[in-house]
Amino acid sequence: MHSDCLFCKIIAGEIPSAKLYEDDKVLVFKDIDPQAPVHFLAIPKEHIPSANDITEENSAIVAYLFQVIAKVAAQEGLAENGYRIVNNCGEDGQQTVKHLHFHVLGGRKLAWPPG
Numbered sequence: 001m002h003s004d005c006l007f008c009k010i011i012a013g014e015i016p017s018a019k020l021y022e023d024d025k026v027l028v029f030k031d032i033d034p035q036a037p038v039h040f041l042a043i044p045k046e047h048i049p050s051a052n053d054i055t056e057e058n059s060a061i062v063a064y065l066f067q068v069i070a071k072v073a074a075q076e077g078l079a080e081n082g083y084r085i086v087n088n089c090g091e092d093g094q095q096t097v098k099h100l101h102f103h104v105l106g107g108r109k110l111a112w113p114p115g
């Protein structure tokens with residue numbers, strides 16, 4: 001728990017969120033400013049600042065997050081038409097919250113390439 005981290009506060013329940021899935025390792029919740037009809041965030045409960053901080057020791061959580069994303073995407077009706085998983089990393093990647101998170105966007109045809 002990092003007291004100055006927004007997503008750690010969401011995990012701790014200090015800030016409310018619209019949860020779609022939760023277990024002891026991960027939390028999935030709706031993005032507060034959705035960029036598509038379906039837009040949710042999948043995060044580890046462990047505070048990992050960014051994709052740049054994934055190591056041999058903590059990388060297993062990424063595989064697990066992708067497993068959970070597939071399950072929640074199906075629950076949200078995205079399995080048939082597909083969706084996009086996005087990770088913004090660091091300043092050039094436009095990461096605003098410094099707690100590793102994967103965006104999942106779907107429910108419409110998404111543009112490519114991103115800006």
Ligand code: 5GP
Nearest residue numbers: 015017029030031032033088094095096097
């Ligand atoms: P980033 O820009 O770091 O990749 O993504 C951060 C995401 O967190 C943004 O899409 C933003 O809308 C979302 N976000 C920021 N604050 C909150 C909040 O308090 N609650 C929820 N549910 N999402 C948030």
Ligand code: ZN
Nearest residue numbers: 005008047099
């Ligand atoms: Zn955090």
